[in-house]
Amino acid sequence: MSWSQANLPLSKEDFCSLIRKKGEELYRDLPWRNTRDAYEILVSEVMLQQTQVARVLTRWERFLHRFPTVDALASASTSDIVDEWQGMGYNRRALALKRCADTCAANYDGCIPRQLDALLALPGIGPATAAGVRAFAYNEPGLYLETNVRTVFLHELFPDEEGVSDKVIAPLVQESCPQQNVRSWYYALLDYGAHLKATVSNPSRRSKEYNRQSKFEGSRRQKRAEIVRLVLACPGVSVREVLDGLNAFEAAAGRDAVDSEYFKGLLFDLQKEGFFTLEEDRLIP
Numbered sequence: 001m002s003w004s005q006a007n008l009p010l011s012k013e014d015f016c017s018l019i020r021k022k023g024e025e026l027y028r029d030l031p032w033r034n035t036r037d038a039y040e041i042l043v044s045e046v047m048l049q050q051t052q053v054a055r056v057l058t059r060w061e062r063f064l065h066r067f068p069t070v071d072a073l074a075s076a077s078t079s080d081i082v083d084e085w086q087g088m089g090y091n092r093r094a095l096a097l098k099r100c101a102d103t104c105a106a107n108y109d110g111c112i113p114r115q116l117d118a119l120l121a122l123p124g125i126g127p128a129t130a131a132g133v134r135a136f137a138y139n140e141p142g143l144y145l146e147t148n149v150r151t152v153f154l155h156e157l158f159p160d161e162e163g164v165s166d167k168v169i170a171p172l173v174q175e176s177c178p179q180q181n182v183r184s185w186y187y188a189l190l191d192y193g194a195h196l197k198a199t200v201s202n203p204s205r206r207s208k209e210y211n212r213q214s215k216f217e218g219s220r221r222q223k224r225a226e227i228v229r230l231v232l233a234c235p236g237v238s239v240r241e242v243l244d245g246l247n248a249f250e251a252a253a254g255r256d257a258v259d260s261e262y263f264k265g266l267l268f269d270l271q272k273e274g275f276f277t278l279e280e281d282r283l284i285p
Contacts, residue, residue, distance in 0.1 A: 003175055008157045015156060016176055023188020026195050028053075032060060033187065038112035038137035039070050045132040046097055046124070050090050053194070059088060070112065073098060074105035078274060079285035083232050089216075091228055095274050096124025114138050135182045143174045144186050147204050148193025154203040155196050162206050169207075218255055224266055231276050231283045239267065239281050 003012040010018070030053065032044035043063060047056045066084055067073040073081065078098055085094035100122045104112055112133060113119055119130035131144035145166060153172060158164045178185050196203060216222050223246060230245045231237055237245075247257040258266075271278060276285045 002171055006157075006172070009159065010156060012176060016178075018156070019152070019176075019185070019188050019192060022192040022195070023184065026191040027187065028191050028194070031057070033136075036137055038114075038133055039073075040064060041137045042100070042112055042125075042129070042133050043097065045129045045136075046093050047088065049093065049129070051088055055088065069110060070101050070104045071110040073101035074110075077285075079232060079235065079276075082228060082275060082285070086229060086232070089221075089225070091225065091275070092273060093124065099123035100125060112137070114140070116142065132186075135186050139181075139183050141177045141179050141182045143170055143177070145170055145173050146190075148190045148197070149173060149186070150207055151193040151196050151202070151204045152189050154206050155200070158206070159203075164207055166207070218253065220266070223250075223258065224270060227266060227270060228275055231285050235285050236282045239278070239283065242267075242283060 008015075032041060035041065044056065044060055047060060047063075063084055067076055067081070076098070078095065081098050082091055082094050085091055088094075103122055104110060108118075113122075114134065114137075116130055116134060119125055119133060120127065125133075128144060128146045131142040132146070134140040134142050135144050150166070150169060153169045154161075154164055157172065158168075226246055226249050227242055230242050234241075243258070243260070243263055246263065250256065250258060267278070267283075270276065276283045278284075
């Protein structure tokens with residue numbers, strides 16, 4: 001659906017004028033907006049996927065101090081990268097960054113590619129992350145559709161509709177994106193979207209794609225994170241010791257011990273994803 005085909009409350013011209021105005025009013029001077037380095041921006045985009053800005057503000061510069069370049073990240077051990085990622089949640093993002101760095105070091109002379117197809121071919125990079133790198137590092141136009149951008153379009157163009165699909169929103173995002181000053185355009189959308197989520201009932205809940213994040217406390221995600229933490233704290237720890245440590249963690253929270261088969265499933269998944277290997281009943285990160 002294009003702007004001309006849709007019966008929307010704002011014309012494209014009025015919408016774009018509004019977003020530019022809101023962008024000036026609500027601009028956030030975030031540290032990753034003061035760089036054009038594609039690697040640094042990629043790290044910020046991956047961190048921001050499932051983590052609030054306030055948390056990323058405390059970790060982005062620290063991560064880059066430890067792994068300042070693509071080659072530095074590629075040369076680092078998986079255990080060091082996951083260790084640095086601790087507290088950010090969704091540790092698989094750290095592994096994806098590592099694999100992405102490995103590919104870029106091997107195939108792109110330690111650089112992050114500019115072309116959309118090349119970005120999408122990298123491990124762990126989806127359409128939104130690729131578009132974010134292109135917009136913020138290279139000022140290239142494209143379809144950057146993430147939660148804050150989606151929030152703005154829902155709030156301004158679909159104020160009374162439920163279950164609005166990204167298939168409806170995406171062409172409007174693409175059409176409204178300018179050919180120049182792409183970086184500032186998407187900053188404006190991000191800042192206005194963050195403002196809306198903080199001041200009105202979150203419009204993104206009216207998206208067909210909206211999924212409420214599952215509770216972390218007591219979840220499988222939390223148990224996985226605790227296992228990773230235990231292995232990183234004591235490389236070569238035995239499987240039995242990790243199970244005992246996990247059950248002590250569960251008991252301290254007032255929960256039952258973890259079933260042995262369930263625990264084996266957690267270990268199997270973490271091994272398969274590359275968090276550690278099993279050598280003679282010892283877990284090696």
